[in-house]
Amino acid sequence: MIEVxxxxxAFGAVKAVDGVxxxxxxxxxxxxxxxxxxxxxxxxxxxxxxMAPDRGQVLVDGIDAAADxxxxxxxxxxxxxxxxxxxxxxxxxxxxxxxRLHGLPEELLASRREALVKALEMGDIAxxxxxxxxxxxxVKTAIARALVHDPRNVILDEPTNGLDxxxxxxxxxxxxxxxxxxxCVLFSSHIMQExxxxxxxxxxxxxxxxxxxxxxxxxxxxTGENNLEDAFVKIIGSExxxxx
Amino acid sequence: xxxxxxxxxxGGAFLTVFLKEVKENLRDRRTLMSAFLTGPLLGPLLFVMLxxxxxxxxxxxxxxxLPVPVLGAAYAPNLIDALKAGGVVxxxxxxxxxxxxRKQDADVVLRIAPDYGKAWRKGEPVQVELFYDSSRRDANTxxxxxxxxxxxYARQQGAxxxxxxxxxxxxxWPLQVARRDQATPQSRAVLMFAMLPYFFVITIFMGGxxxxxxxxxxxxxxxxxxxxxxxxxxxWKILCGKLAAICAFSTASLLIxxxxxxxxxxxxxxxxxxxxxxxxxxxxxYVLLLMLPLVLLLSALQSLVAAFAKxxxxxxxxxxxxxxxxxxxxxxxxxxxxKAQAWMYAIPLLGQNLGIxxxxxxxxxxxxQIGLCLAGSLAAALVAVLVTAxxxxxxxxxISA
Numbered sequence: 001m002i003e004v005x006x007x008x009x010a011f012g013a014v015k016a017v018d019g020v021x022x023x024x025x026x027x028x029x030x031x032x033x034x035x036x037x038x039x040x041x042x043x044x045x046x047x048x049x050x051m052a053p054d055r056g057q058v059l060v061d062g063i064d065a066a067a068d069x070x071x072x073x074x075x076x077x078x079x080x081x082x083x084x085x086x087x088x089x090x091x092x093x094x095x096x097x098x099x100r101l102h103g104l105p106e107e108l109l110a111s112r113r114e115a116l117v118k119a120l121e122m123g124d125i126a127x128x129x130x131x132x133x134x135x136x137x138x139v140k141t142a143i144a145r146a147l148v149h150d151p152r153n154v155i156l157d158e159p160t161n162g163l164d165x166x167x168x169x170x171x172x173x174x175x176x177x178x179x180x181x182x183x184c185v186l187f188s189s190h191i192m193q194e195x196x197x198x199x200x201x202x203x204x205x206x207x208x209x210x211x212x213x214x215x216x217x218x219x220x221x222x223t224g225e226n227n228l229e230d231a232f233v234k235i236i237g238s239e240x241x242x243x244x
Numbered sequence: 245x246x247x248x249x250x251x252x253x254x255g256g257a258f259l260t261v262f263l264k265e266v267k268e269n270l271r272d273r274r275t276l277m278s279a280f281l282t283g284p285l286l287g288p289l290l291f292v293m294l295x296x297x298x299x300x301x302x303x304x305x306x307x308x309x310l311p312v313p314v315l316g317a318a319y320a321p322n323l324i325d326a327l328k329a330g331g332v333v334x335x336x337x338x339x340x341x342x343x344x345x346r347k348q349d350a351d352v353v354l355r356i357a358p359d360y361g362k363a364w365r366k367g368e369p370v371q372v373e374l375f376y377d378s379s380r381r382d383a384n385t386x387x388x389x390x391x392x393x394x395x396x397y398a399r400q401q402g403a404x405x406x407x408x409x410x411x412x413x414x415x416x417w418p419l420q421v422a423r424r425d426q427a428t429p430q431s432r433a434v435l436m437f438a439m440l441p442y443f444f445v446i447t448i449f450m451g452g453x454x455x456x457x458x459x460x461x462x463x464x465x466x467x468x469x470x471x472x473x474x475x476x477x478x479x480w481k482i483l484c485g486k487l488a489a490i491c492a493f494s495t496a497s498l499l500i501x502x503x504x505x506x507x508x509x510x511x512x513x514x515x516x517x518x519x520x521x522x523x524x525x526x527x528x529x530y531v532l533l534l535m536l537p538l539v540l541l542l543s544a545l546q547s548l549v550a551a552f553a554k555x556x557x558x559x560x561x562x563x564x565x566x567x568x569x570x571x572x573x574x575x576x577x578x579x580x581x582x583k584a585q586a587w588m589y590a591i592p593l594l595g596q597n598l599g600i601x602x603x604x605x606x607x608x609x610x611x612x613q614i615g616l617c618l619a620g621s622l623a624a625a626l627v628a629v630l631v632t633a634x635x636x637x638x639x640x641x642x643i644s645a
Contacts, residue, residue, distance in 0.1 A: 048474050051639050073476040084468030088271040089264075100260040101475040142471065 001026050001184050002047060002153055007056035009042055016042040017053075018208035024186040024201070026152065029179050031195035032188040034205035035236065040188040041081050043205070044157050047186075048078045060153055074102070077151035079159055083142040087131035091122060094130060095145045102149035109148065116144040120174065136167035143174070154178055156187035160194060172198055196228040206236045257477040261485025265459060266492060275454040275493070283450030284497045287443035288504035295512050301382065310386055313338045316356035320364070323356070323372070323397055330393040341375040351386035352376045354394075367405065428520070428606060437521070437604050438577065440505075441597040444498065444535060445570040448542050451497025452490040453563055456546035459486040461559035470642045479636045483547070487629065490543035498535055502528040520606065527603055533614065534599045537621035541592055544628035551635050573597045589613045590620030 002024040009017040017039045024030035032040050045051045047058055049069035058065035065072045085094050099109040117126045120140045160168045178185050189195050195202055196216050204212040212235045223231040269275045313335040317324050324334055338344045341353035353375040363370040376387040403413035463469045509523030549566050553559035573594040589595040595617035599609050
């Protein structure tokens with residue numbers, strides 16, 4: 001479970017995140033929806049302790065991120081906005097590197113790695129060097145290495161960005177599977193259909209603030225709009241930066 | 245999972261980073277070439293070529309027949325004979341001796357005045373003129389040879405005149421200088437090998453350079469630093485692993501270059517010009533010892549500089565500028581030869597420079613000098629590591645532009 005309380009983060013005069021609070025529960029997919037530049041990535045970066053918030057608190061499974069960042073990172077599997085792989089290493093070696101950094105014993109690492117290679121259907125590319133991988137192959141590898149330590153909580157920053165239809169479908173199915181395994185899945189997106197179709201709960205962020213935090217059905221009811229797209233536009237107050 | 249075993253495994257993060265970086269970079273052709281081939285071997289090869297050319301030229305000039313254009317050779321047949329005996333080959337007269345020398349058509353030109361014969365018979369002093377250009381260093385040997393021959397001939401003739409008049413030749417030379425050169429064969433070599441320490445520093449530099457760039461600026465540019473920092477490993481541990489990888493590569497470079505110098509040292513005909521050069525195991529061991537703290541210092545500095553850069557190319561630019569810094573002590577020592585004071589050994593780069601020169605002179609280095617050298621450089625290295633670690637803590641570092 002990930003709890004975020006009143007997060008603030010400013011870069012100079014720009015308030016990137018200005019009082020964000022929400023809770024992402026286990027066994028649910030929580031979507032962080034917002035237009036480009038709304039503060040989604042900055043919020044997530046504070047969750048996985050890459051940045052320290054100016055104010056506010058992050059709790060992951062009850063651990064305070066400010067007090068014990070290493071313990072928090074141990075509870076998290078993170079697919080950041082930056083997905084750089086090591087191009088001179090194979091996909092398997094990339095996964096192993098992160099598994100070892102998590103301190104996994106070799107046998108456990110091997111079984112976890114192979115399970116992920118199977119689940120993400122990347123058996124045919126696993127021993128190739130990642131140089132020249134397609135966007136989809138790269139995201140798969142990045143997700144596998146993020147989940148190799150079997151984390152309870154999974155954070156994905158715009159995971160379907162740049163993927164084709166098939167890869168996007170596969171990834172959505174994979175996320176549903178993570179949820180069914182009882183994990184807490186938190187992902188950000190600016191694509192409304194994706195969030196509407198996948199999420200148990202939607203947190204809408206605009207201008208660094210949470211403007212809505214509901215189930216998809218409740219959002220429709222609250223705005224009086226039948227269509228989710230119209231509901232979002234009504235909440236955010238403009239169509240700018242969103243994609244259908 | 246109990247706490248104890250988790251702790252032990254997490255201690256392996258350093259090793260994990262180190263092994264991964266080494267493995268990844270061993271797969272990079274450019275890094276391999278620079279660290280194990282061009283970097284360490286270019287030095288010895290260049291060196292042996294330069295030295296051989298220089299030595300051979302010196303040797304040639306000292307032994308070979310030396311052609312010298314002579315004006316008015318007919319006026320002084322005895323002098324010409326004396327020159328011939330000394331290996332000079334008198335050439336045809338040239339129109340303008342000054343121009344000939346300036347155009348480098350000859351190293352030196354001799355002009356004998358038309359009234360030479362008359363004055364000689366009268367026993368009056370006469371002048372012979374030597375045209376040369378002292379700014380042409382390679383001609384100096386020839387000039388000295390001719391000048392010495394002429395002066396020797398003059399002294400010899402003078403002595404004979406005195407004897408003919410019943411005087412002892414000693415009357416004309418009441419004072420004689422006896423030169424006692426204290427240079428040893430090794431110390432003579434030092435002049436020629438003043439740039440050697442710089443070669444070693446450059447090798448260390450080249451060996452670690454691509455890694456240093458790749459491990460900070462490169463990782464940032466490829467956007468792999470952010471995911472890396474999402475792992476439950478303190479950043480300073482990651483940094484240490486990376487530094488260790490850089491050090492491993494630059495130490496390997498240094499070892500290869502030392503081996504290279506040990507091999508080419510055998511092909512340098514130093515003894516022919518009265519020099520002695522020992523680049524063998526003893527020398528290599530001490531150089532390695534003196535250089536080790538420098539390996540750490542340079543790897544930290546390279547990482548520091550590379551961490552400031554936003555891209556690979558920017559880092560490359562900064563690092564090539566940094567590469568000019570180690571020239572300073574070498575250049576300083578060759579332009580203004582200073583007497584080494586103890587404290588100088590504690591200054592990184594300068595200390596190593598002085599130490600290696602000592603070794604070349606065959607004087608050896610004292611324990612105190614080694615201690616100062618190691619302590620000074622190690623302290624500087626630690627500061628550089630700490631500053632880099634501090635930089636690694638910054639939030640901005642991980643964010644790719």
